[in-house]
Amino acid sequence: MLRAHDPSEIEWDGEVFERQHRGDLAEQRNEPPLDLLGDRMSASRAAVYGFETKCHPDQQLEAACLRMTPAEYVTALKRLGVGRFIVLRRRNYLRQLVSFEMGWRRGRWHVPAEETLEPQAVAIDVACCGVGGVKRPVVALFEQMDRVYRDTDNALGDQPTLRLWYEDHVEAHPREAYLRIAAYLGLTPIDPKPRYARTNPGSLSQVVTNHAEVEDALRGTPYAWMAME
Numbered sequence: 001m002l003r004a005h006d007p008s009e010i011e012w013d014g015e016v017f018e019r020q021h022r023g024d025l026a027e028q029r030n031e032p033p034l035d036l037l038g039d040r041m042s043a044s045r046a047a048v049y050g051f052e053t054k055c056h057p058d059q060q061l062e063a064a065c066l067r068m069t070p071a072e073y074v075t076a077l078k079r080l081g082v083g084r085f086i087v088l089r090r091r092n093y094l095r096q097l098v099s100f101e102m103g104w105r106r107g108r109w110h111v112p113a114e115e116t117l118e119p120q121a122v123a124i125d126v127a128c129c130g131v132g133g134v135k136r137p138v139v140a141l142f143e144q145m146d147r148v149y150r151d152t153d154n155a156l157g158d159q160p161t162l163r164l165w166y167e168d169h170v171e172a173h174p175r176e177a178y179l180r181i182a183a184y185l186g187l188t189p190i191d192p193k194p195r196y197a198r199t200n201p202g203s204l205s206q207v208v209t210n211h212a213e214v215e216d217a218l219r220g221t222p223y224a225w226m227a228m229e
Contacts, residue, residue, distance in 0.1 A: 001193075007046060011045075013050065014051065048186075048187070055152055070148060085159055088177075091167050095226070095229070139218065203229070215227040
């Protein structure tokens with residue numbers, strides 16, 4: 001939705017490090033990631049330059065990419081001149097895990113809004129699962145996700161930060177998140193249409209084939225409620 005703005009107003013560069021890792025940015029494939037980011041920031045002619053990072057250590061902060069903790073990453077971004085941050089979280093980690101599993105199996109992480117996907121169900125291996133390259137028991141995974149967000153919040157400290165929740169600001173009405181971000185960045189709001197649809201809109205009991213096993217694994221933990229939605 002941000003990309004619907006005039007490119008002189010904002011350049012939203014998406015997941016720069018993921019594109020480099022995949023080889024999409026062929027000429028910069030072997031450039032140190034933060035050098036690549038700095039080059040793209042310097043080359044931008046837009047009033048606002050923005051990009052996205054998945055902050056979990058098993059994804060773009062992992063050894064194969066940035067090799068940084070959230071605190072180290074925030075410090076590095078500040079040195080590059082990043083002055084504003086947006087943190088988008090999901091409350092329900094189980095739904096996030098299911099979305100990851102579906103994207104991995106389909107080989108597609110985004111679904112165009114006009115496309116109807118065939119229903120798909122997945123099984124969650126409660127002893128060995130993850131949202132990146134490293135697998136661990138489901139409760140340990142969710143505990144790690146909690147730590148990552150705590151570490152990120154601590155690293156950001158008093159930096160200007162807009163905090164959004166997927167369930168509150170994106171799930172039902174993506175324009176809500178867009179309007180908050182536009183206001184935060186000083187953009188004049190327009191009326192862009194969402195380009196993508198949800199990838200797993202069904203209830204968890206419908207899309208998780210071993211739902212009872214997942215419930216059992218989460219029972220008695222702070223994450224038990226996540227299997228009930």
